[in-house]
Amino acid sequence: MRGAMSKKPDDASRVAGLASILKATNAKPDSPLSPAPLPPAAAPESNAVELTPRKRKEKVGKYRDPDFKITSTYLRKTTMKRARRKWEDLQPEKDFSDLLQMLLEQWLEAN
Known part of the structure; x- marks a missing residue:
């Protein structure tokens, strides 16, 4: 029975293999796998904001x-659908709840 925390014997060889691949790609600047060289940093301007x-x-x-x-x-589906469409045509920038708020306020003032 193997221990639950033991490493596999080939883990070290995998890490060593990956390290050698990284070293090889970093050694060849013209390699397609190597990153492009960074441009030199520009000197900060004295009047820079x-x-x-x-x-x-x-x-x-x-x-x-x-x-x-x-x-x-x-509400009936057909009524809601017609009302939403008409409201979106008349007031596209406003929410449907704005219409309901306005109608309820008018009703309250009238009664």
């Missing part, structure tokens, strides 16, 4: 906004 990463404008969706709550309703 240090670039800082731009701050991204944090995009907050309705799912993170505490003023919004996820709800579900039962």
Whole structure:
């Protein structure tokens, strides 16, 4: 029975073989397997402006906004399909929930 943690006898020879392959490819600069030589680093200019990463404008969706709550309703498929298509044609930049919000607010004001 072999020990669970013992190495195989050929592991050392595999590592030695890989090391010799790496040495051989690094010794031949014209070899297709060797990496291309790096260009010399440019000297820093004295008047160079240090670039800082731009701050991204944090995009907050309705799912993170505490003023919004996820709800579900039962609507007929055909009604929903027609309403979504018409809303996307009229207001492509707005979400369907914007339409429902507007209609509910109008209904509340009227009643």
